[in-house]
Amino acid sequence: MKLKFFKYQGAGNDFVMIDDRQQTFPISTKLINRLCDRHFGVGADGLILLQNDKEFDFKMVYFNSDGNESTMCGNGGRCIIRFANDLDIASENMTFTAIDGLHHGIVDNNVIRLQMIDVDEVEDHDHYLFMNTGSPHHVEFVEKVDDVDVYNRGKEIRNGSPYFEKGSNVNFVEVMPDNNLRIRTYERGVENETLACGTGITAAAISAYVKNLVDKKSIEIKALGGDLSVNFEENNHKFVNVWLNGPAVKVFEGEIEI
Known part of the structure; x- marks a missing residue:
């Protein structure tokens, strides 16, 4: 057919x-x-x-x-x-x-x-953050995102502790001087780097706010495939009215x- x-x-x-x-x-x-x-x-x-x-x-x-x-x-x-x-x-x-x-x-x-859905919980670890923005996301902040071996490092994290069989999407994020972000993502299920990931971009914006790396709730994010933005509100440590735009x-x- x-x-x-x-x-x-x-x-x-x-x-x-x-x-x-x-x-x-x-x-x-x-x-x-x-x-x-x-x-x-x-x-x-x-x-x-x-x-x-x-x-x-x-x-x-x-x-x-x-x-x-x-x-x-x-x-x-x-x-x-x-x-x-x-x-x-x-x-x-x-x-x-x-x-x-x-x-x-x-x-x-x-x-x-x-x-997007509300984000009720953000796990803030020493070297990464984890949250569910509709899909599970591991977020790491790096100094130069262009220097990251996204495929091999992302694959290692996606399959390793604590994610194992269920896996997680993996995001590497650089904070720019203008308080906006650059991101690269290894996507679970694609099993490779993609040019953009909407739930990952959302997780990156919230992570940057949680880590006090940005001082605003409307953030522009540059992915390999183009520019997007995320805006949200915070209510009792929960993130609501979350919008992904692009x-x-x-x-x-x-x-x-x-």
């Missing part, structure tokens, strides 16, 4: 998007892995299904490029907001469900805004034999 797909990217974090409102997509690890393969398929960091939801505008189902359903993807969430708006499924203000709960999205011209654009659409 022929499968119609769409390709979207947010700051270089790219996704195969499927309009699955009829729920006809034949979910299989092998198929999703092949579609995400950059040599034998469409090529992407992940695959996202847009499905109907009884209460909200739609439902987001996210798979990593290894073919396994995964936790929340921030840039994927921003891309599905653009996708839903492009398909006229939702207006410029929308609500949708994902694996981590309810999300709000806003299409503001070229900026796509995604409200570009999300359609790259192309097509059909592929499956």
